[in-house]
Amino acid sequence: MRENAEPAIEHEQEKPMVKLYPFESYRGERERQAAETDKELQKKEKFEQLLKQSRGVQSELIPLLHKAQAIFGYLPKEVLLRISKELKMPASRVFGVASFYAQFHLTPPGKNVIRICKSAPCHVAGIDRVIAALEQELGIKMGETTPDGKFSLEFTECVGQCQKTPVITINGTPFVNVRPDKIKAILAQY
Amino acid sequence: MLQEMRLVLRNAGKIDPLKIDDYLAVGGYQALKKARSTDRAELIEEIRKSGLRGRGGAGFNTGQKLSFTFKAQADQKYIVCNADEGEPGTYKDRAIMENDPHAVLEGMAICGYAVGATRGYIYCRGEYPQVADILRTAISQAREKGVLGDFDIEVCLGAGAYVCGEETALIESIEGKRGIARSKPPYPPVCGLWGKPTVVVNVETLANIPQIVEKGGSWFAGIGAASYPGTKVLTLTGDVVNKGYIEVPTNTLIRDVIFKFGGGIVGGRKFQAVQIGGNSGAIIPESLLDTEISFDAMASIGATLGSGAVFVLDETRDLRDVICSMASFFEHESCGKCTPCREGTLRLSELCEKIRAGRGSEADLELIRRVGQTMSLACFCGLGQAAPTPVLTAIKHFNLLN
Numbered sequence: 384m385r386e387n388a389e390p391a392i393e394h395e396q397e398k399p400m401v402k403l404y405p406f407e408s409y410r411g412e413r414e415r416q417a418a419e420t421d422k423e424l425q426k427k428e429k430f431e432q433l434l435k436q437s438r439g440v441q442s443e444l445i446p447l448l449h450k451a452q453a454i455f456g457y458l459p460k461e462v463l464l465r466i467s468k469e470l471k472m473p474a475s476r477v478f479g480v481a482s483f484y485a486q487f488h489l490t491p492p493g494k495n496v497i498r499i500c501k502s503a504p505c506h507v508a509g510i511d512r513v514i515a516a517l518e519q520e521l522g523i524k525m526g527e528t529t530p531d532g533k534f535s536l537e538f539t540e541c542v543g544q545c546q547k548t549p550v551i552t553i554n555g556t557p558f559v560n561v562r563p564d565k566i567k568a569i570l571a572q573y
Numbered sequence: 574m575l576q577e578m579r580l581v582l583r584n585a586g587k588i589d590p591l592k593i594d595d596y597l598a599v600g601g602y603q604a605l606k607k608a609r610s611t612d613r614a615e616l617i618e619e620i621r622k623s624g625l626r627g628r629g630g631a632g633f634n635t636g637q638k639l640s641f642t643f644k645a646q647a648d649q650k651y652i653v654c655n656a657d658e659g660e661p662g663t664y665k666d667r668a669i670m671e672n673d674p675h676a677v678l679e680g681m682a683i684c685g686y687a688v689g690a691t692r693g694y695i696y697c698r699g700e701y702p703q704v705a706d707i708l709r710t711a712i713s714q715a716r717e718k719g720v721l722g723d724f725d726i727e728v729c730l731g732a733g734a735y736v737c738g739e740e741t742a743l744i745e746s747i748e749g750k751r752g753i754a755r756s757k758p759p760y761p762p763v764c765g766l767w768g769k770p771t772v773v774v775n776v777e778t779l780a781n782i783p784q785i786v787e788k789g790g791s792w793f794a795g796i797g798a799a800s801y802p803g804t805k806v807l808t809l810t811g812d813v814v815n816k817g818y819i820e821v822p823t824n825t826l827i828r829d830v831i832f833k834f835g836g837g838i839v840g841g842r843k844f845q846a847v848q849i850g851g852n853s854g855a856i857i858p859e860s861l862l863d864t865e866i867s868f869d870a871m872a873s874i875g876a877t878l879g880s881g882a883v884f885v886l887d888e889t890r891d892l893r894d895v896i897c898s899m900a901s902f903f904e905h906e907s908c909g910k911c912t913p914c915r916e917g918t919l920r921l922s923e924l925c926e927k928i929r930a931g932r933g934s935e936a937d938l939e940l941i942r943r944v945g946q947t948m949s950l951a952c953f954c955g956l957g958q959a960a961p962t963p964v965l966t967a968i969k970h971f972n973l974l975n
Contacts (some may be wrong), residue, residue: 442748442749445749448732476750480749480750480751483752484699484732485732485735486699488909502898503852503899506885506895507808507811539733540661541661543664543667544664545816546664546817546818547765552700555702
């Protein structure tokens with residue numbers, strides 16, 4: 384009988400907060416949380432100021448998304464809804480645009496985003512070996528973020544630095560002529 | 574000894590791109606001054622006479638484009654600079670904008686005067702934030718000096734979408750929408766940004782314009798190939814010794830580009846194939862290397878000049894693996910609006926995988942040809958129409974079955 388029973392509804396477990404500073408004492412933890420909330424408030428304030436400067440026209444959507452992402456690191460749902468209200472356009476359209484362009488993140492990426500180009504010039508220059516080295520070094524797969532939130536790996540379009548392939552970018556800064564044995568040294572800079 | 578001919582890149586390495594005074598010192602913005610003292614129709618006729626054709630890939634006569642917008646009746650018109658250089662292996666526009674941003678601004682202002690537009694937009698791809706900064710600096714310097722007059726330019730930053738290089742998708746993106754191509758006609762010169770007449774011009778094309786105004790249309794028409802005059806900035810990538818950008822007259826042979834300017838193949842290995850024009854370009858075998866790079870000469874061998882990317886493959890490369898990479902690129906970049914492209918790019922990619930795995934048959938090649946033909950005829954925009962080219966030309970010129 385049990386096989387036919389309805390499967391129990393799986394509640395999404397509340398994710399434990401990632402501790403950025405596991406060495407801190409419990410006493411320090413409270414201050415840290417307070418500081419964190421403070422930071423969040425500052426971000427929101429900055430975002431509101433940004434909206435105040437907007438002229439409320441449709442063409443501002445993509446620039447606004449860029450700026451909001453620069454503040455929050457990604458585009459949370461609340462931010463998209465707030466923008467839709469400000470620009471007087473349906474939330475579906477805002478979401479449509481935010482999800483269309485590869486550079487917009489709808490979930491929080493790592494602190495440092497490593498983008499990798501897979502197009503033909505990088506492909507023949509051995510980007511696959513670079514990807515393998517990055518995945519091994521960071522212990523994650525393409526499209527994932529390290530548990531400490533420090534690095535994300537994602538694919539990108541050609542970044543136009545094909546004079547020295549293969550190329551990866553970290554937070555937009557290009558690294559050219561990347562070889563698997565250089566990965567450790569590159570990552571150490573972040 | 575063959576020499577480069579630097580017209581578009583004439584100031585590269587010679588002036589500080591972040592200093593407008595440097596540009597003014599080498600005669601910058603003089604062409605704009607001259608243009609503004611010329612009658613508009615005459616100015617457009619001069620540009621048309623030069624034979625300048627679009628350097629982004631479509632090869633349309635720039636003067637003609639301007640004259641469409643000039644004749645269109647509207648209260649506002651726009652000049653849009655297409656700096657969404659997304660074609661893999663291409664970085665010519667980056668080279669131009671990083672080295673000489675004012676030449677692009679001046680070209681835009683001349684076009685603006687010619688058609689009666691007072692606003693310009695530069696749509697810079699999201700992968701080039703550093704270039705956008707250079708452009709913004711240049712614009713604010715030009716404003717300060719007052720050289721642009723009543724013409725104002727704004728930089729729009731893209732956010733990562735290959736298809737936005739297509740002019741109507743680019744316009745949609747500036748308007749704050751998803752970058753999906755519009756149905757044509759109407760074409761942008763008549764009905765473009767916010768429904769107004771809009772000239773969308775590539776960076777390299779714009780950088781040519783100041784000199785044409787300065788030295789005259791017939792001077793330009795006399796350079797390179799007669800049907801596609803001037804120079805072309807090419808970017809060399811892959812298994813070639815000198816990787817980098819070069820600027821050569823349009824009647825230069827592909828062979829010279831690779832073996833003279835490019836210095837031949839790395840490690841003295843043998844040449845296998847070259848792909849010109851970016852990811853959607855044709856794969857060209859050794860036997861066709863004595864072709865001029867001009868638009869029409871390339872078309873006559875079933876290839877395109879496209880964006881001017883030159884991607885060289887040596888004998889050790891597995892062509893099957895390379896076309897798989899190209900096909901999967903298009904599968905990813907198809908916007909999904911029209912069925913022939915959405916499905917076609919997926920099927921082509923699957924068929925290429927099959928061939929790479931060594932399981933391909935004559936019937937698969939036939940299927941590739943049929944899917945490819947359907948796509949080039951039925952796809953909605955240039956992305957899908959050109960997507961099958963590398964695969965089709967690779968199976969035409971090379972035996973990929975064993």
